[in-house]
Amino acid sequence: MSKQLEHDYIGLSEVSSMESSEKLTSDSEGSNGLNLKATELRLGLPGSESPERIDSVGGLDKNGYPLGVLKNLVSGAKRGFSDAIDGGSGKWVFSGSGGSETDLAKGGGLFSPRGGNGGGKHLGGSESNNQHSSLGTPAKNDVVPQSPKPMHEKKPQISAPAAKAQVVGWPPIRSFRKNSMASNLPKNDEDAEGKLGSGCLYVKVSMDGAPYLRKVDLKLYCTYLELSSALEKMFSCFTIGQCGSNGVPIRDGLSESRLMDLLHGSEYVLTYEDKDGDWMLVGDVPWEMFTDSCKRMRIMKSSEAIGLAPRAMEKCKSRN
Amino acid sequence: MAYSFPEEVLEHVFSFIHTDKDRNAISVVCKSWYEVERWSRRRIFIGNCYAVSPGIVIRRFPELRSVALKGKPHFADFNLVPEGWGGNVYPWIAAMAMAYPMLEELRLKRMVVTDESLELISRSFKNFKVLVLSSCEGFSTDGLAAIAANCRNLRELDLRESEVDDFSGHWLTHFPDSCTSLVSLNISCLASEVSFSALERLVGRCPSLRTLRLNRAVPLDRLPNLLRRAPQLVELGTGAYSAEHRPEVFSSLAGAFANCKELKSLSGFWDVVPDYLPAVYPACSGITSLNLSYATIQSPDLIKLVTQCQNLQRLWVLDYIEDGGLDALAASCKDLQELRVFPSEPYDMEGNVALTEQGLVSVSEGCPKLHSVLYFCRQMTNAALVSIAKNRPNMTRFRLCIIEPRTRDYQTLEPLDVGFGAIVEHCKELQRLSLSGLLTDRVFEYIGTHAKKLEMLSVAFAGDGDLGLHHVLSGCESLRKLEIRDCPFGDKALLANAAKLETMRSLWMSSCSVSFGACKLLGQKMPRLNVEVMDEGGRPDSRPESCSVEKLYIYRSVAGPRSDMPRFVWTMKTLS
Numbered sequence: 001m002s003k004q005l006e007h008d009y010i011g012l013s014e015v016s017s018m019e020s021s022e023k024l025t026s027d028s029e030g031s032n033g034l035n036l037k038a039t040e041l042r043l044g045l046p047g048s049e050s051p052e053r054i055d056s057v058g059g060l061d062k063n064g065y066p067l068g069v070l071k072n073l074v075s076g077a078k079r080g081f082s083d084a085i086d087g088g089s090g091k092w093v094f095s096g097s098g099g100s101e102t103d104l105a106k107g108g109g110l111f112s113p114r115g116g117n118g119g120g121k122h123l124g125g126s127e128s129n130n131q132h133s134s135l136g137t138p139a140k141n142d143v144v145p146q147s148p149k150p151m152h153e154k155k156p157q158i159s160a161p162a163a164k165a166q167v168v169g170w171p172p173i174r175s176f177r178k179n180s181m182a183s184n185l186p187k188n189d190e191d192a193e194g195k196l197g198s199g200c201l202y203v204k205v206s207m208d209g210a211p212y213l214r215k216v217d218l219k220l221y222c223t224y225l226e227l228s229s230a231l232e233k234m235f236s237c238f239t240i241g242q243c244g245s246n247g248v249p250i251r252d253g254l255s256e257s258r259l260m261d262l263l264h265g266s267e268y269v270l271t272y273e274d275k276d277g278d279w280m281l282v283g284d285v286p287w288e289m290f291t292d293s294c295k296r297m298r299i300m301k302s303s304e305a306i307g308l309a310p311r312a313m314e315k316c317k318s319r320n
Numbered sequence: 321m322a323y324s325f326p327e328e329v330l331e332h333v334f335s336f337i338h339t340d341k342d343r344n345a346i347s348v349v350c351k352s353w354y355e356v357e358r359w360s361r362r363r364i365f366i367g368n369c370y371a372v373s374p375g376i377v378i379r380r381f382p383e384l385r386s387v388a389l390k391g392k393p394h395f396a397d398f399n400l401v402p403e404g405w406g407g408n409v410y411p412w413i414a415a416m417a418m419a420y421p422m423l424e425e426l427r428l429k430r431m432v433v434t435d436e437s438l439e440l441i442s443r444s445f446k447n448f449k450v451l452v453l454s455s456c457e458g459f460s461t462d463g464l465a466a467i468a469a470n471c472r473n474l475r476e477l478d479l480r481e482s483e484v485d486d487f488s489g490h491w492l493t494h495f496p497d498s499c500t501s502l503v504s505l506n507i508s509c510l511a512s513e514v515s516f517s518a519l520e521r522l523v524g525r526c527p528s529l530r531t532l533r534l535n536r537a538v539p540l541d542r543l544p545n546l547l548r549r550a551p552q553l554v555e556l557g558t559g560a561y562s563a564e565h566r567p568e569v570f571s572s573l574a575g576a577f578a579n580c581k582e583l584k585s586l587s588g589f590w591d592v593v594p595d596y597l598p599a600v601y602p603a604c605s606g607i608t609s610l611n612l613s614y615a616t617i618q619s620p621d622l623i624k625l626v627t628q629c630q631n632l633q634r635l636w637v638l639d640y641i642e643d644g645g646l647d648a649l650a651a652s653c654k655d656l657q658e659l660r661v662f663p664s665e666p667y668d669m670e671g672n673v674a675l676t677e678q679g680l681v682s683v684s685e686g687c688p689k690l691h692s693v694l695y696f697c698r699q700m701t702n703a704a705l706v707s708i709a710k711n712r713p714n715m716t717r718f719r720l721c722i723i724e725p726r727t728r729d730y731q732t733l734e735p736l737d738v739g740f741g742a743i744v745e746h747c748k749e750l751q752r753l754s755l756s757g758l759l760t761d762r763v764f765e766y767i768g769t770h771a772k773k774l775e776m777l778s779v780a781f782a783g784d785g786d787l788g789l790h791h792v793l794s795g796c797e798s799l800r801k802l803e804i805r806d807c808p809f810g811d812k813a814l815l816a817n818a819a820k821l822e823t824m825r826s827l828w829m830s831s832c833s834v835s836f837g838a839c840k841l842l843g844q845k846m847p848r849l850n851v852e853v854m855d856e857g858g859r860p861d862s863r864p865e866s867c868s869v870e871k872l873y874i875y876r877s878v879a880g881p882r883s884d885m886p887r888f889v890w891t892m893k894t895l896s
Contacts, residue, residue, distance in 0.1 A: 167725075168398075168399055168400060169395065169398030169399050169400045169805070170398070170725065170780065171663065171666045171696060171721055171723050172397070172398045172721060172754075172778075172780075173398070173662070173663070173666055174397045174398070174455070174481065175397075175399065175483070176481045176483070176509060177613070177614075177662065178666075180536075180590070180614055181614075181616075181664070202399075204403070213402070213403040213404070214402075215399055
């Protein structure tokens with residue numbers, strides 16, 4: 001059915017393409033079609049203005065099941081807000097309004113998951129419809145536990161509203177500015193007390209075998225554990241990709257734990273280049289010393305990392 | 321019998337026509353005008369380096385002297401475009417090295433520029449004069465050394481906000497003693513110390529130097545010497561603006577500033593120590609452009625400085641200025657045209673400063689020439705936006721970033737549709753708009769209805785569905801660039817408005833709901849569009865067609881699909 005619609009819209013007829021799109025808007029069928037679709041998918045009780053965000057149009061006949069699950073696995077720092085589209089958006093409403101219970105009531109309509117999509121998280125279309133109709137009633141609380149995975153990742157926002165957002169590229173500030181502001185902080189004695197926790201420090205992270213680099217903000221983390229789980233999330237897709245190429249089904253809930261096995265096991269180690277240009281194993285020096293000296297990181301195969309550890313220890317000793 | 325002007329006359333007439341728009345217009349009048357125009361065009365701007373190929377450009381315009389190229393999409397500034405995406409300038413340099421030995425100017429934005437490219441530039445163009453690298457990356461100070469050493473007639477070297485592998489400041493010493501032609505030097509993005517004595521000598525022997533933007537590593541006590549060697553400076557970017565308070569340093573600095581009678585633009589001011597700010601007061605009455613966006617000083621000091629600049633036209637500042645500072649600005653700077661307020665702590669959920677929508681309203685009331693705004697804040701109301709719109713119907717660029725996505729009008733708790741609607745309705749000359757806050761499809765209806773001159777629109781976390789996108793694509797007649805992230809826009813509006821995409825430079829959509837199937841269809845049906853899908857999860861055709869693509873970049877091109885796509889970018893022409 002969707003294919004048929006697409007043919008109409010593209011206008012396979014001989015009419016010039018500009019005309020055909022005008023034709024579409026003036027044609028009652030076409031514009032009704034768009035309006036109907038928008039109405040169909042509009043959440044909220046009939047007749048209600050529904051100023052809240054509704055997010056279901058795209059998911060009409062999509063079965064995003066595999067991707068939905070993968071998105072949750074890969075979410076982490078990158079996909080925070082796109083999860084809003086998938087159904088985790090309630091978190092952002094909470095944090096935006098301060099995370100109180102009353103906001104849950106107000107914002108309830110906002111985060112009803114996209115109808116029909118994200119099947120991996122919901123039990124199916126009928127379930128979503130139940131959610132739609134339960135707007136404004138206490139039943140909406142059911143929505144909250146139904147999406148365990150996105151909840152998990154959004155936890156920091158709910159429990160600590162003052163925590164930094166982990167959305168890539170938001171607010172829209174250039175890296176140069178971010179890094180400049182980062183350097184204004186603790187180093188400046190006059191402001192030592194004032195500005196803890198702000199600014200950021202982007203370093204590039206590469207992974208052997210991954211198609212491209214990522215940048216990660218070291219100031220978002222306070223411990224090596226936080227950093228490594230963020231990196232695991234960021235790069236899990238690449239490792240999963242490798243599994244996939246062997247023909248092994250890759251879209252299942254085991255993938256993430258499999259990656260952690262890989263990282264915690266012996267396949268990959270996390271290393272960094274310090275100010276002196278030396279490559280060291282991550283984790284050997286105190287966290288603050290690490291963030292001060294780390295220029296970039298590399299997730300390398302452990303077979304290549306032989307010989308790093310001893311130098312790291314020596315460096316630490318010489319620094320101390 | 322047809323009479324026509326001799327070509328020489330046409331050429332002479334055309335030599336008075338400069339803008340791209342006019343040049344493009346005269347080139348399509350008739351074949352002979354096309355021919356005369358193409359031989360006489362000296363300057364070209366290519367807004368998307370993949371829209372055309374070097375070969376096509378060279379074939380049509382054999383005598384160019386000045387080339388401007390843009391590479392990555394705008395959202396690359398915010399880390400949304402992965403490394404390795406493309407935009408490498410080398411193929412252009414290589415082709416132009418053969419075709420334009422007399423090339424004088426190169427202006428690149430968001431492109432990958434390697435040291436190899438810089439070396440080739442420095443060796444290929446004997447009369448090379450201007451190199452502007454804006455938000456570029458991929459090169460090191462080694463490449464800069466080649467430019468310094470080999471470009472005998474260099475006038476401008478401007479590295480604004482580029483990411484440079486900074487090995488050392490030694491590259492500056494490669495400017496030969498015979499180089500006296502510098503007019504503009506902007507090294508503010510460099511991290512390491514340049515050789516101060518080399519810098520002083522260079523500045524001292526370039527009598528035409530009007531722009532000098534230093535980097536943070538130049539300490540304040542070096543500034544007076546530099547200024548004394550260049551009293552003719554019009555634009556100055558300081559280095560770090562801090563030192564222990566010593567009266568002799570202060571008076572030396574104040575004297576140096578007083579001596580620069582031509583100063584119009586000030587920037588830099590990293591690590592500002594307020595005690596030293598009065599040193600610039602003598603220059604304030606002439607200042608028209610002030611960039612304090614790295615100056616972490618508080619409102620009272622900012623007010624003291626800004627209120628001295630009665631002729632200020634452009635102010636970039638951190639939100640430390642607060643509403644009170646903006647009130648003072650509105651009262652003192654009646655010539656203000658452009659205001660940008662950046663967030664000092666963008667990742668704090670709660671605000672740290674008393675900057676609200678009121679500050680912007682004040683400036684919109686007090687500054688009749690204000691037409692360009694970039695404003696980061698944490699709260700907004702429809703009423704404030706309506707006031708701003710009514711106060712400033714001359715607004716041409718309005719970019720509002722409410723830091724928390726989907727923030728409502730904090731007084732009425734409504735979406736901000738009506739407020740932005742007022743902006744597009746009243747500001748009939750609006751060319752650029754960035755939205756934020758809670759927005760439904762209604763705002764897009766307003767935009768489609770009213771924003772007829774809008775050329776660039778940035779959208780994030782907004783809208784309800786395809787209708788929103790449809791309003792924009794079908795209503796905004798002048799739209800050239802549309803960038804969208806995290807909005808529930810899907811296939812329908814895109815496919816329904818496919819033809820529109822050919823009239824635009826580019827469309828970016830990330831974390832939306834456009835399916836792979838729709839991308840394929842678009843790629844197949846629209847031969848002059850490059851439809852590129854970026855996906856980290858592997859080949860998009862390894863998943864059902866109904867799955868959403870992660871990132872989508874569509875742009876018109878006469879060069880066909882590009883050949884330098886990395887592994888995570890797929891063009892919808894070859895996949896079937």
